[in-house]
Amino acid sequence: MSKRVVSSLMGSGARLTRVALGALLAASTATAAFAQGGQTEVHKTYPVPSATPAPAALENQPPTLPVEPPAPAAKPTSPIGGTASTSAPGWQTDLAQQPPVTPEPAAAPVQEADLEVVAKINDYFNKMTFLQGVFVQTDPDTKQKRGKFYLARGGKVRFDYGSPSRLKIIADGKYLAIEDHDLNTSDRYPLEVTPFRLLLSEHVDLINDANILGVEQGTDAVVLTVEDKKGDGSGRIRLMFSKPDMVLKEWIITDAQGLSTKIEVANLEENKEPAPDVFKFSQTIGFKAPN
Secondary structure, X not given: OOHHHHHHHHHHHHHHHHHHHHHHHHHHHHHHHHHOOOOOOOOOOXXXXXXXXXXXXXXXXXOOOOOOOOOOOXXXXXXXXXXXXXXXXXXXXXXXXXXXOOXXXXXXXXXXXXXXXXXXXXXXXXXXXXXXXXXXXXXXOOOEXXXXXXXXXXXXXXXXXXXXXXXXXXXXXXXXXXXXXXXXXXXXXXHHHOHHHHHOOOOOOHHHHEEEEEEEEOXXXXXEEEEEOOOOOXXXXXXXXXXXXXXXXXXXXXXXXXXXXXXXXEEEEEOOOOOOOOOOOOOOOEEEOOO
């Protein structure tokens, strides 16, 4: 074997020896470190899966808040009163649980001239068999609705509300129904709990059947405020008539909670009989007792 080959082999062996010695020294150093209480730290790096970055649109969005359930819709206000203080079961008025009506200022004794005005109003209703016209209703929250109305002696009424509403309020002489044709529901109340029934009885006698709370006379109008003497009617009613012809112009129903609903009427036609089914409840709408 030539000297060059021997020299090459000897050089390779020396390098391998140095590598092996280095590995042994590293292993012995690591073992000594662990044996001495881990004073020398050995860090190992493991591959960590990269997290998928969130889209920028999501990163900029505010945190999602819990969604509150929608508040129940308020029940429609009746233009002749009675619905706010009527409660199940039995659809009877529980006056003991109702807030008191906001008291009127102390009324002076009814004067002779006032009695004459009340007598004229009695005569107006007693001569009227039917009444129809258009109305504008202003609710306690100041929202307004419009439509057509019909009144008849014997406790019969009907209010058809204009578009987009499909609300109808009908009294057949015994019950008052609030029909919501959008929701397909009908709530019914006894007509006797509405203060307006004083004006729809077979014989109207406000002097004997009502408490006269006030009579106000102006140059072109007279205002009469009354409440039912029986105490089972809900709230009071304020009637306005034009002078000197004594024609009904508007009324305001104030319920047991002190909330007022105003009805203004126009284009009145007296004693024009409507269609026979005007005061009949709808047969194609769901009926439920009031809550």
